[in-house]
Amino acid sequence: MTEKRTIVIPGTIVGEAGKKKPGMGTFQENNNIYASRLGIKVDKADYINIIPLSGVYNPSTGDNIIGTIIECQLSSWMVDINAPYPAMLHVNQVPWKVEFGATGQYLTVGDSIIAKIGLIDESKKIELSMEDRGSRKIDAGIILDVQPQKVPRIIGKSGSMITLLKKYSNCWIFVGQNGRIWIKGEADKVDFIVEAIKKIEKEAHTVGLTSRMEQFLKERQK
Amino acid sequence: MNKNEIQLIKKGKRIDGRRPDEIRPIDIQVGVLNRADGSCYLEWGGNKVIVAVYGPRELLPKHQQDSTRAKVQATYNMAAFSVEDRKRPGPDRRSREISKVTSEALSGVVFTEQFPRATIDVYIEVLDAQAGTRCAGITAAAVALADAGIPMRDIPASCAVGKVDDTLVIDLTKEEDNYGQADMPIAIAPRTEEILLLQMDGHLTMKEFNTGLELVIDACKKVSEIQKKALLSKYGSSLS
Numbered sequence: 260m261t262e263k264r265t266i267v268i269p270g271t272i273v274g275e276a277g278k279k280k281p282g283m284g285t286f287q288e289n290n291n292i293y294a295s296r297l298g299i300k301v302d303k304a305d306y307i308n309i310i311p312l313s314g315v316y317n318p319s320t321g322d323n324i325i326g327t328i329i330e331c332q333l334s335s336w337m338v339d340i341n342a343p344y345p346a347m348l349h350v351n352q353v354p355w356k357v358e359f360g361a362t363g364q365y366l367t368v369g370d371s372i373i374a375k376i377g378l379i380d381e382s383k384k385i386e387l388s389m390e391d392r393g394s395r396k397i398d399a400g401i402i403l404d405v406q407p408q409k410v411p412r413i414i415g416k417s418g419s420m421i422t423l424l425k426k427y428s429n430c431w432i433f434v435g436q437n438g439r440i441w442i443k444g445e446a447d448k449v450d451f452i453v454e455a456i457k458k459i460e461k462e463a464h465t466v467g468l469t470s471r472m473e474q475f476l477k478e479r480q481k
Numbered sequence: 482m483n484k485n486e487i488q489l490i491k492k493g494k495r496i497d498g499r500r501p502d503e504i505r506p507i508d509i510q511v512g513v514l515n516r517a518d519g520s521c522y523l524e525w526g527g528n529k530v531i532v533a534v535y536g537p538r539e540l541l542p543k544h545q546q547d548s549t550r551a552k553v554q555a556t557y558n559m560a561a562f563s564v565e566d567r568k569r570p571g572p573d574r575r576s577r578e579i580s581k582v583t584s585e586a587l588s589g590v591v592f593t594e595q596f597p598r599a600t601i602d603v604y605i606e607v608l609d610a611q612a613g614t615r616c617a618g619i620t621a622a623a624v625a626l627a628d629a630g631i632p633m634r635d636i637p638a639s640c641a642v643g644k645v646d647d648t649l650v651i652d653l654t655k656e657e658d659n660y661g662q663a664d665m666p667i668a669i670a671p672r673t674e675e676i677l678l679l680q681m682d683g684h685l686t687m688k689e690f691n692t693g694l695e696l697v698i699d700a701c702k703k704v705s706e707i708q709k710k711a712l713l714s715k716y717g718s719s720l721s
Contacts, residue, residue, distance in 0.1 A: 343596055
């Protein structure tokens with residue numbers, strides 16, 4: 260990562276509309292492209308994007324997330340997915356055969372699940388699915404909340420950071436796109452990983468984080 | 482109020498030694514509250530304001546939801562100890578009005594259509610009041626909104642213009658507000674100079690109004706620079 264990184268705030272001009280296209284976190288007005296949120300400007304290919312430094316999780320179809328059941332209905336569950344809106348999980352979308360009215364026998368209020376985001380309609384009504392292979396009910400371990408914008412850094416380029424964490428801790432780690440991380444393993448190892456993840460979250464916008472983290476993990480293991 | 486009760490301008494200088502077009506010193510700190518999505522602490526002259534932003538989050542009760550856009554709900558509250566005589570705590574006519582105009586000013590810049598059915602809650606707490614708290618509140622709320630990562634067209638800035646001793650002055654003090662002839666707080670989107678809030682108390686001629694507006698827009702731009710500097714300094718120092 261050698262390119263210069265600039266932090267922009269809403270209303271800053273980030274490019275010219277004729278030359279580039281407005282990407283994520285930007286808007287176009289009078290032939291100029293402006294930033295719409297606080298973040299780091301990324302000028303790649305045809306688009307100008309802003310990687311946000313803060314904000315809530317914005318759900319998109321296909322994301323693997325960690326959710327918590329907040330309500331059992333007759334043929335569906337309402338799930339808190341750390342987004343501005345709760346999501347619905349219908350009994351047709353789970354790997355079990357659930358009788359009408361028997362939702363509570365499978366998942367109850369407070370249970371956590373790994374699920375995939377299915378449909379999102381224009382008024383942001385979200386449907387979840389647990390039918391794919393990775394989805395499951397979470398039975399043990401802890402769930403850590405981080406800022407959703409920091410998730411790509413915790414995973415790293417093609418999974419480099421998460422592989423590193425797994426290598427040094429021997430824990431089971433699943434990072435949900437919505438900023439929730441499930442960690443399962445020996446208690447002291449879990450504490451160690453929580454500390455490491457907090458460090459990544461704090462230093463997420465700095466350069467050369469993976470190599471620094473490797474050093475940190477090595478030192479802590481001694 | 483009789484203007485001769487107290488002489489507010491002496492030899493071109495105001496009661497606190499400022500020039501007529503000078504704003505009081507502003508200090509802004511970003512991200513002061515851990516539990517809020519975005520926050521800001523602002524000191525503007527004697528005013529002390531703290532703002533917390535939560536959301537976008539689901540708007541409840543459900544019947545208030547707008548299926549096409551988010552609502553910006555600002556709540557302005559003055560602490561009981563913020564003024565000389567103890568203020569009776571709780572919402573009153575004045576704070577409800579300020580909450581309403583602030584919500585409307587902020588809605589003007591937020592991309593509300595990106596978050597249908599949601600609410601963006603802005604809590605403005607005035608800890609110390611020395612005139613111009615609605616301007617201080619909007620200025621701080623704008624910074625807190627940007628800190629919360631809410632998509633916006635611009636960061637609003639706010640300031641007041643008034644008339645004391647037949648002179649137009651910027652950013653009125655308490656005495657100027659109480660004994661002056663007019664007070665006009667405005668909020669603008671500095672990039673486009675779009676007016677988001679304009680209220681007026683007292684009397685100005687059309688000419689005074691136009692000159693005052695020009696003066697106060699310049700002042701808002703100065704405020705805007707301070708806001709931008711505060712936002713960038715939160716992250717700028719740790720970026721290598």
